[in-house]
Amino acid sequence: MTQYLIRRLLIAIPSLLGISVILFTVLALAPGDPFEELATNPAVPPDVRAQLRASLGLDDPIHERYVSWLLAMLRGDWGYSFVSRIPVDQLIMQRLPTTVAVIGASQVLALCIALPVGVYAATRPYSIFDQIANTLAFVGFSLPTFFTGLLMILLFSITLDWLPFVYSTNITSSGWRWWWDHIRQAIMPVLVLGLFQGAAWTRYVRSAVLDVIRLDHVTTARAKGLPESRITMRHVVRNAMIPVVTLVALQMPAVFGGAIVTEQIFRVPGIGSLLISAILANDTPVIMAVTFVFAGLVIFFNLIADILYGWLDPRISYR
Amino acid sequence: MSGRLLEISGLKVHFRTDDGMVRAVDGVDIGVDGGETVCVVGESGCGKTVTAKTVLKLIDMPPGKIVAGSILWQGRDLVPLPPVAMRAIRSKEIGFIFQEPMTSLNPVYTVGDQIAETVRQHEGMSRRAAMDRAAEMLSLVNIPNASRRVHDYPHQFSGGMRQRVMIAMALSCNPKMVIADEPTTALDVTIQAQILDLLNEMKQRLGMAVLLITHAMGVVAETAQRVIVMYAGKVVEEATVHELFARPMHPYTQGLIRSIPRLDLAATEHRRLEAIPGTVPSLLNPPVGCRFAARCRHATAECSAAEPPLREAVPGHKVACIHAEAIAA
Amino acid sequence: MAGSIPASATASAPARPRIGPWEEAWRRFRKHRLAVVSAAVLLMLILAVLVGPFIWRVPIDEIDFTARLQGPSWDHPLGTDDLGQDLLARILYGGRISLAVGFTAMLVAVFLGTFVGAVAGMAGGKLDAALMWLTDLFLSLPQLPLLLLIIYLFRDSLKDVVGPEMGVFILIVAVIGLFNWMPVARLVRAQFFSLREKEFVEAARALGASRLRLVMRHILPNALGPVIVAATIDVAAAIIAESTLSFLGLGFPPDIPTWGRLLFDAKDNLDFAPHWALFPGLAIFLTVVSINFVGDGLRDALDPRRVK
Numbered sequence: 015m016t017q018y019l020i021r022r023l024l025i026a027i028p029s030l031l032g033i034s035v036i037l038f039t040v041l042a043l044a045p046g047d048p049f050e051e052l053a054t055n056p057a058v059p060p061d062v063r064a065q066l067r068a069s070l071g072l073d074d075p076i077h078e079r080y081v082s083w084l085l086a087m088l089r090g091d092w093g094y095s096f097v098s099r100i101p102v103d104q105l106i107m108q109r110l111p112t113t114v115a116v117i118g119a120s121q122v123l124a125l126c127i128a129l130p131v132g133v134y135a136a137t138r139p140y141s142i143f144d145q146i147a148n149t150l151a152f153v154g155f156s157l158p159t160f161f162t163g164l165l166m167i168l169l170f171s172i173t174l175d176w177l178p179f180v181y182s183t184n185i186t187s188s189g190w191r192w193w194w195d196h197i198r199q200a201i202m203p204v205l206v207l208g209l210f211q212g213a214a215w216t217r218y219v220r221s222a223v224l225d226v227i228r229l230d231h232v233t234t235a236r237a238k239g240l241p242e243s244r245i246t247m248r249h250v251v252r253n254a255m256i257p258v259v260t261l262v263a264l265q266m267p268a269v270f271g272g273a274i275v276t277e278q279i280f281r282v283p284g285i286g287s288l289l290i291s292a293i294l295a296n297d298t299p300v301i302m303a304v305t306f307v308f309a310g311l312v313i314f315f316n317l318i319a320d321i322l323y324g325w326l327d328p329r330i331s332y333r
Numbered sequence: 334m335s336g337r338l339l340e341i342s343g344l345k346v347h348f349r350t351d352d353g354m355v356r357a358v359d360g361v362d363i364g365v366d367g368g369e370t371v372c373v374v375g376e377s378g379c380g381k382t383v384t385a386k387t388v389l390k391l392i393d394m395p396p397g398k399i400v401a402g403s404i405l406w407q408g409r410d411l412v413p414l415p416p417v418a419m420r421a422i423r424s425k426e427i428g429f430i431f432q433e434p435m436t437s438l439n440p441v442y443t444v445g446d447q448i449a450e451t452v453r454q455h456e457g458m459s460r461r462a463a464m465d466r467a468a469e470m471l472s473l474v475n476i477p478n479a480s481r482r483v484h485d486y487p488h489q490f491s492g493g494m495r496q497r498v499m500i501a502m503a504l505s506c507n508p509k510m511v512i513a514d515e516p517t518t519a520l521d522v523t524i525q526a527q528i529l530d531l532l533n534e535m536k537q538r539l540g541m542a543v544l545l546i547t548h549a550m551g552v553v554a555e556t557a558q559r560v561i562v563m564y565a566g567k568v569v570e571e572a573t574v575h576e577l578f579a580r581p582m583h584p585y586t587q588g589l590i591r592s593i594p595r596l597d598l599a600a601t602e603h604r605r606l607e608a609i610p611g612t613v614p615s616l617l618n619p620p621v622g623c624r625f626a627a628r629c630r631h632a633t634a635e636c637s638a639a640e641p642p643l644r645e646a647v648p649g650h651k652v653a654c655i656h657a658e659a660i661a662a
Numbered sequence: 663m664a665g666s667i668p669a670s671a672t673a674s675a676p677a678r679p680r681i682g683p684w685e686e687a688w689r690r691f692r693k694h695r696l697a698v699v700s701a702a703v704l705l706m707l708i709l710a711v712l713v714g715p716f717i718w719r720v721p722i723d724e725i726d727f728t729a730r731l732q733g734p735s736w737d738h739p740l741g742t743d744d745l746g747q748d749l750l751a752r753i754l755y756g757g758r759i760s761l762a763v764g765f766t767a768m769l770v771a772v773f774l775g776t777f778v779g780a781v782a783g784m785a786g787g788k789l790d791a792a793l794m795w796l797t798d799l800f801l802s803l804p805q806l807p808l809l810l811l812i813i814y815l816f817r818d819s820l821k822d823v824v825g826p827e828m829g830v831f832i833l834i835v836a837v838i839g840l841f842n843w844m845p846v847a848r849l850v851r852a853q854f855f856s857l858r859e860k861e862f863v864e865a866a867r868a869l870g871a872s873r874l875r876l877v878m879r880h881i882l883p884n885a886l887g888p889v890i891v892a893a894t895i896d897v898a899a900a901i902i903a904e905s906t907l908s909f910l911g912l913g914f915p916p917d918i919p920t921w922g923r924l925l926f927d928a929k930d931n932l933d934f935a936p937h938w939a940l941f942p943g944l945a946i947f948l949t950v951v952s953i954n955f956v957g958d959g960l961r962d963a964l965d966p967r968r969v970k
Binding site: 028029032033036037040041044149152153155156157158160161164165167168172264266267268270271274275278279289290293294296301302304305308309311312313316 | 696795796798799801802803804805806807808810811812814815816898902905906909910911912922925928929932933936939940943946947950951954955958
Binding site: 229230231233234235236237238239240241242248249252253256326327328329 | 386389391416419420421422423424425428429431433436437438439440441450451454455486488499502503
């Protein structure tokens with residue numbers, strides 16, 4: 015297992031390098047100098063500009079520029095925001111916890127929907143429940159997050175007036191009230207993301223369980239005289255989790271995409287809305303850093319998926 | 334004969350498919366006494382595996398359905414039995430060994446875990462004790478280093494070794510009978526003999542009955558006391574192993590015996606291996622009358638008129654052929 | 663479960679009339695009722711955006727301040743926006759853009775994917791490994807941030823070359839295509855590996871068919887089924903991607919009312935004019951859900967290995 019982990023870590027390094035090369039290529043191919051504006055932007059003090067140019071080494075040969083850019087990125091040396099003049103790493107660190115909390119909560123919600131529904135539907139294929147669940151799952155992941163977000167605002171904030179539709183960063187209440195206010199404003203973003211992912215995962219779980227349920231070892235488990243619930247949990251769901259983990263890992267980029275949209279709709283102060291406002295304000299250092307952080311998060315979650323995979327499937331870690 | 338351990342009578346198992354109802358098992362009688370080895374033999378598709386799985390209700394229902402018949406286990410009919418009561422019989426009273434050792438074990442648990450699971454289910458042992466029993470069972474089936482190998486995963490075993498694990502699992506609760514569904518078909522020829530020997534040895538030591546499903550006449554000759562020949566969802570002949578090989582009465586059985594490769598005859602008489610011409614009839618719309626008639630060189634108009642009943646032609650020797658006496662003579 | 667229905671192995675199925683592969687596919691597709699309904703809905707949507715503007719001749723940019731933010735009425739069946747522009751006309755016109763982006767981006771993705779998959783499948787060895795690594799890498803890219811980054815960096819310079827509308831169209835189609843080719847590449851490559859050793863390909867090779875000819879005539883047509891399924895899903899993904907960009911205000915300029923753009927403009931008026939957001943949103947949803955169902959039906963029809 016340790017060996018397997020080390021190998022996965024070693025494989026993650028080239029992916030990170032690959033993503034960084036793609037990022038850098040995009041940057042290098044971009045017409046003009048993205049920092050050109052700095053020279054004419056009076057809002058940026060000259061020392062900030064000089065530091066940026068030096069850290070990016072804009073006049074060096076391309077491969078040297080890449081190496082120094084990558085090193086700066088890895089050191090967390092991301093420069094200053096053009097707009098707020100705050101160091102970018104501070105800006106991101108302020109907002110990252112919110113994003114991670116919203117994404118985390120929505121993934122837990124998605125799991126709580128997908129696992130029971132997918133398993134129940136697959137153990138009764140073509141039943142009424144299965145058909146309804148399957149159709150709803152299709153509808154669920156065909157509804158774009160930006161539309162469900164607007165629909166929820168329309169329903170819960172405007173029509174029913176139950177929930178606030180703009181995320182507030184300075185909640186003044188304290189104690190239990192503070193918690194409740196935070197939860198209340200997180201409900202809709204989490205629901206939007208969670209329902210979307212839940213719909214997609216329900217299909218994965220269903221088809222994985224359907225694949226496992228007809229395998230020989232399930233009949234063996236039945237011949238042992240185990241109760242049906244135990245067969246389902248121990249011999250079907252446990253095995254079906256292996257392909258599901260892979261599929262879920264493949265979905266991570268889409269999850270982050272959904273998070274950006276959701277944060278933008280509900281004005282959640284996370285790194286997704288930071289990215290959008292930075293793009294609208296031409297705040298290049300922030301754009302670069304946030305994209306890099308997203309790439310890092312995807313790789314991080316892939317690594318977690320790999321670890322889970324190795325833990326779920328003994329055949330992998332021994333190979 | 335109500336004293337039998339297992340008594341299957343008039344069993345019909347049908348499967349609903351897109352093309353219609355497949356009559357996989359269409360009126361089968363099989364009896365097994367305590368401590369006896371009975372072989373069910375027939376071509377693939379004759380319904381022998383379905384019959385075997387139906388005893389423990391391991392077929393998928395739906396699409397499968399027990400349409401008629403009874404399965405008496407020690408005098409109690411298993412067909413109407415609710416799932417809870419059925420579970421108490423599986424493995425505890427009747428063990429089952431599957432055809433595919435490569436896929437019949439769950440790849441994500443250690444073999445010890447999987448054996449212990451059975452024991453814990455039926456004997457209510459502690460985890461520790463169940464693992465000890467698993468190791469004991471593994472050494473019983475001659476797996477070297479059993480106490481260490483209980484912690485190995487199925488993929489760390491070869492096919493033959495996995496089948497030993499399956500046997501250990503099937504025997505772990507001391508069942509009164511074991512059903513072995515083509516336990517050697519998926520294995521190398523050299524391993525096949527070892528597994529059959531192991532089965533025989535286990536039977537001697539533990540004294541259980543064995544219902545062995547196979548398509549190989551060679552296996553039958555080596556292991557069985559009594560043989561049941563199935564064809565197209567029906568029993569066509571039943572006799573003791575000596576009687577059957579000495580005097581096969583059904584033309585299909587005769588064909589099966591002639592199709593056993595015999596090195597001695599091939600070498601001395603340059604005889605070619607005989608195959609039975611034709612294929613098994615469709616079980617969607619089985620033909621009227623004798624189902625073997627289309628492939629039988631003794632067939633007459635009478636054969637296709639009515640289904641020949643399974644009758645006792647000679648004491649202890651049943652056959653479903655109206656010309657049996659003439660053919661056997 | 664191996665051997666549980668052994669009868670089917672030998673029992674011959676009742677003789678069906680002999681039919682070609684396409685009729686067989688159509689027969690299977692028809693069994694998926696939701697897919698058939700969705701195909702009809704999709705055809706109607708396509709027809710509506712193609713023919714609609716010729717029938718509903720209200721201009722998309724006629725500003726009428728006396729009719730601002732009105733709900734559905736006889737004059738404006740889907741209501742108006744904050745400038746009094748007719749929403750039905752705008753949705754019909756925007757649908758053309760959204761669907762055009764979806765189909766073109768799908769073509770880009772399928773072309774790229776087929777190319778990469780074919781090269782990897784034909785070359786094998788190191789090149790194959792490298793291309794598959796690249797495929798996996800692209801699968802793990804954070805797509806939306808990169809999409810936004812690329813559009814942010816390149817938008818202005820392309821605008822200068824080919825004009826604002828064409829520039830954004832090319833950019834969006836190219837970038838969405840660039841991020842969606844991976845499944846097709848995997849499918850085509852897998853098809854190569856499974857078909858390479860089959861007899862008819864061997865036979866063609868023995869007859870001295872050139873490599874390119876072999877690929878074009880024998881291998882690609884066989885990969886068609888799964889690729890069509892993947893392509894269908896790609897259209898939906900591309901429509902969503904374009905709508906997302908426009909919704910974030912980073913897609914087409916305001917004077918091109920794609921469905922996502924309409925939602926972007928509508929989202930700040932949700933409390934007085936919910937219809938403004940509802941109709942374009944429904945249009946996106948209806949298109950995407952029917953494409954997804956059609957894709958599911960096509961999977962049943964063309965990719966029998968994966969039939970549930």
